[in-house]
Amino acid sequence: MKARKELQPIVKCNIEREKEQQSHPELAILTRATSMNVRSSDLMVDNLSNVNVVEKQIDGIIESREFDIPYHIRVCINLKINVGLWYGVRGQSSSGLQNQLASEKIIQDCYLSRPCVYMDCIKWIKHDNYLPVGSHRPKAVTKAKLRYNPIEIDPEDICRLAVEQPQTLSNYSVSDAVATYYLYMKYVHTFIFSLGTIIPMRSDEVLRKD
Structure with a gap:
């Protein structure tokens, strides 16, 4: 806010000068030529001092909002990108x-x-009362619903297999991913989103509702 107060009168003068240049373009050309001559002489006298450069930068400011709104936010506003x-x-x-x-x-x-939406297959498995007894685990549900037997590996062997048998571990990973994907697409997705058309709640809340 302090920078804005200090720049406000400069911005006002710059806006008025810009309007004059737009209404009298021939005067603007003459002013530019004069300022170029003055600038070159000033740089020679001041030994390329930064004072004149700063002044010329300030002369180009016609909107004070550039100093209170970050650049990326200003670009989003100008391009109407609403990310707030x-x-x-x-x-x-x-x-x-x-x-x-x-x-x-x-x-x-x-x-x-x-x-x-965070669709967790485990939540659906725990809430499905039509699953066979003892099948409220991902592997068991996959066998019961998809007739697919995914590869199983003891968690204690995962690190060892990553070094000694990476192909076996990759097969286990792909097998798990395929089972989860088809279980979700065939049962969880259709069930939750169709139920969401009846219950006035978000999909996450429908899935996790006790």
Whole structure:
């Protein structure tokens, strides 16, 4: 604000000068030629001092907003790119993080954002009462619903396999990803979003509703 107050009279003079140059273009050409001669003589006398350079930069300022709004925000305003409220992330945790980031009901350790949906297959598995008994685990659900038996590796062997048998570990990773993808696309996605057309809640809340 201090910089704006100091620059306001200079900006006002610059705007008036700009208007005069637009209304009298021949006068503007004459003024530029005169200023070029004065500038060259000043630089010779002052031994290329920075004072004249700063003055010429100030003479080109016609909008004071450049000094109170950051450049990237000003560009977004000029180009009508509205990014002010794009990223609203709230934490949901039982360890106190919920109280720091948001004052909403604690559900479980997860981060939810307004513009994106966090679809967790585990939540759907736990809420599906039609699954066979003992099948409330990702691997078991994949076998029961997709008739697909993904590769299983003991967690203690993962580091060893990464060094000794990277191909086996990559097969396990791809197998897990494929199982999760098809489970989500075939069951979770259609169920949650169709239910969201009936229940007036966001998809995240429909999925996590007790």
